Amino acid sequence: MTGPTGTGRPDEGTSWRRIGRRYSCPLLVRQFPPELPFGFLGRVAPPSSSIDLAIEADRIPAGRALEMVHGARAVADAELVGGGAGAAVPELEVERRSADELGRALAGRFQELWRVGIRWVANGPSRTRGEAERLRLAERLASLGFRTRVPRYEVAEALAPPAQGAVRRPSGYWQTLTTDGLGAFYPFGDETVLDPGGVLVGLSLSDASPVFLDRWAQASHSWGVFGTTGAGKSFAAALTVLRTRWLRPETELIVLDPLGEYSGLVRELGGTVVCLRDTTAGRLNPLDPATTGGDRREKAGRVVTMLRALWPSLRDEEAATLDAAVSRLYDRVGPEPTLGGLADDLARGGAFAGRLPALLEVFRSGSLRGVDGPTTLRVDDRTVSVDLAGLPDEQLPFHLAYVLDWAYHRLSTRPGPKLLLLDEAHLLARHDGTTEFLDRAVRHLRHFDAGLLLLTQDPDDFLSSPSGRSLLRNLSACAFLRLTEVSEACRAFFGLTETEAEWLTKARLPTDAGYAESLWRIGAWHLPLAIVASTPEYELVGAALGGERHPAPRADGAAGGRGL
Ligand SMILES: Nc1ncnc2c1ncn2[C@@H]1O[C@H](COP(=O)(O)OP(=O)(O)OP(=O)(O)O)[C@@H](O)[C@H]1O
Ligand SMILES: [Mg+2]
Numbered sequence: 001m002t003g004p005t006g007t008g009r010p011d012e013g014t015s016w017r018r019i020g021r022r023y024s025c026p027l028l029v030r031q032f033p034p035e036l037p038f039g040f041l042g043r044v045a046p047p048s049s050s051i052d053l054a055i056e057a058d059r060i061p062a063g064r065a066l067e068m069v070h071g072a073r074a075v076a077d078a079e080l081v082g083g084g085a086g087a088a089v090p091e092l093e094v095e096r097r098s099a100d101e102l103g104r105a106l107a108g109r110f111q112e113l114w115r116v117g118i119r120w121v122a123n124g125p126s127r128t129r130g131e132a133e134r135l136r137l138a139e140r141l142a143s144l145g146f147r148t149r150v151p152r153y154e155v156a157e158a159l160a161p162p163a164q165g166a167v168r169r170p171s172g173y174w175q176t177l178t179t180d181g182l183g184a185f186y187p188f189g190d191e192t193v194l195d196p197g198g199v200l201v202g203l204s205l206s207d208a209s210p211v212f213l214d215r216w217a218q219a220s221h222s223w224g225v226f227g228t229t230g231a232g233k234s235f236a237a238a239l240t241v242l243r244t245r246w247l248r249p250e251t252e253l254i255v256l257d258p259l260g261e262y263s264g265l266v267r268e269l270g271g272t273v274v275c276l277r278d279t280t281a282g283r284l285n286p287l288d289p290a291t292t293g294g295d296r297r298e299k300a301g302r303v304v305t306m307l308r309a310l311w312p313s314l315r316d317e318e319a320a321t322l323d324a325a326v327s328r329l330y331d332r333v334g335p336e337p338t339l340g341g342l343a344d345d346l347a348r349g350g351a352f353a354g355r356l357p358a359l360l361e362v363f364r365s366g367s368l369r370g371v372d373g374p375t376t377l378r379v380d381d382r383t384v385s386v387d388l389a390g391l392p393d394e395q396l397p398f399h400l401a402y403v404l405d406w407a408y409h410r411l412s413t414r415p416g417p418k419l420l421l422l423d424e425a426h427l428l429a430r431h432d433g434t435t436e437f438l439d440r441a442v443r444h445l446r447h448f449d450a451g452l453l454l455l456t457q458d459p460d461d462f463l464s465s466p467s468g469r470s471l472l473r474n475l476s477a478c479a480f481l482r483l484t485e486v487s488e489a490c491r492a493f494f495g496l497t498e499t500e501a502e503w504l505t506k507a508r509l510p511t512d513a514g515y516a517e518s519l520w521r522i523g524a525w526h527l528p529l530a531i532v533a534s535t536p537e538y539e540l541v542g543a544a545l546g547g548e549r550h551p552a553p554r555a556d557g558a559a560g561g562r563g564l
Helices: 040-044 062-081 089-107 127-143 155-159 179-183 233-247 263-268 296-310 316-331 339-347 356-364 393-413 432-448 466-473 488-494 498-504 535-544
Strands: 017-019 022-031 051-059 113-124 147-149 174-178 199-204 210-213 223-226 252-257 272-275 383-387 418-422 450-456 477-480 516-522 525-531
Touching: 017 155, 022 127, 022 155, 040 127, 062 089, 062 113, 113 127, 113 155, 113 179, 127 147, 174 179, 199 233, 199 516, 223 233, 233 418, 233 450, 233 516, 233 525, 233 535, 252 263, 252 393, 263 272, 263 383, 263 535, 296 316, 296 393, 296 432, 316 339, 316 356, 339 356, 393 418, 393 432, 418 432, 432 450, 432 466, 488 498, 498 516
Parallel strands: 223 450, 223 477, 252 383, 252 418, 272 383, 418 450
Antiparallel strands: 017 022, 022 113, 022 147, 051 113, 113 174, 199 210, 199 525, 477 516, 516 525
16 A cells, blocks of 8 residues: 655655555544534644644535425424334433534524534644644543544545535544534634734633623623622633723713722722712602603603512512502602602501502611602712612612713713623622613613623522523623633523532632633623733722732733633
């Protein structure tokens, strides 16, 4: 089988080819594993090895792709009817389910099907070294679940360079993959993610390439950030704010800040901090009809939602009485309605009002008397945060609800791009009414050129209610930082693989790494990214957020450590 040696002409054996001093040993893929871990290419073909990977991919037209998926489902159906001859029933059911999911993804254009040919080539200075390299490659691929084969007597077909159309390839060379499956072989992002006009969201954990995202180019301008305590959510949000401002200085910012963490940052940006526990600076009247542009009926509905968030134990008949009293208040023409006015109305209701007058007394003489009265607060700055620190925990959903109402009005009436940052968003997920309001707000924000940055520890906070799920569906990007656990519901909702879910519970924390490891889900893309601050950003955000100082990234802005 061997030909003349020492020349530039190819010399070929049953399973290798030599050109000059280089022996090339091809390896084909017979079957792909169902899932692949991040950065698997780096493990399969480490820089110390001499391995090439060639990929040919042709897009399968959408109509044909759907036909193929329907065909696969029909086969699974027929076999299930026949009692699963040849394959186990659970496997057929999985096949049927995944054909359905894929059919939906194809119809929704989240995925496409590709005819893909993949060829690995192990190279060596001698035949034995080349073949040994190929053997190690096959072992590494097998450990990831790939099934491979050495193309014997088909070396020319396996190694022929791609040519327009008609190169003969070894049997079994062509496979069908989804966009996600094909994407796993590309360690860098796609042009849809690399929005040149966007902000830097992180560096790819596999090759440190930067990923930019432009929220204003997405149908929804809202993003979510999830992660356990200390995972780096507030820091990531502050970085996003800074970078957004840098790119679009005209962007207005409102921060709803339950823990009072952002005051330093907002002051650094020249903005105003509204401290709710200090009512001397001015009052926001939760009942101010201006927040719905004078729509008193809409306002009455929101007021009932706020009050129910304050008293979640209200019985249905009490809620109905409250609802009627609030409606009466807004039907009356006169001065701006106040909570004291509502308390007076209910006090006149006698026995009908049950325990409501006693509850409303809190606005007259109790801890919430600061919110009784017309709005006196005026803020003209384009950067403002509302600091809720120091208020009783059980009152936070109420305060957040009327502040959100005020913020929503501000966002809907002021021109230009706007960002609303809501930290500790789980406080609004405690009650159906406030979750519904937040969901509606997110759906409408984009009409006002505004986006929400929603931060919460656990995505499950929002997964348990229909409006919470609707809200999550309307986030165009979700960043998952370290999570304590990833529930099955969360995995299914966000389409996370088991490997991704497990990785998230081990993602590195900024306290250990100096940057935050994260997984970004943007449309159908799942990108593992390091959220890294440059030194000046770190100095500004780290100090302004008032947190404990942690090791800064290296001066060149790159983070050291795993995967970078
Ligand atoms: N990307 C990062 N690079 C460097 N340091 C970071 C990064 N992210 C977070 N940190 C640091 O880690 C600490 C915790 O971060 P952060 O406060 O943002 O966590 P969190 O997820 O908001 O936690 P919590 O749920 O308790 O509010 C802070 O001291 C912060 O300065
Ligand atoms: Mg935080």
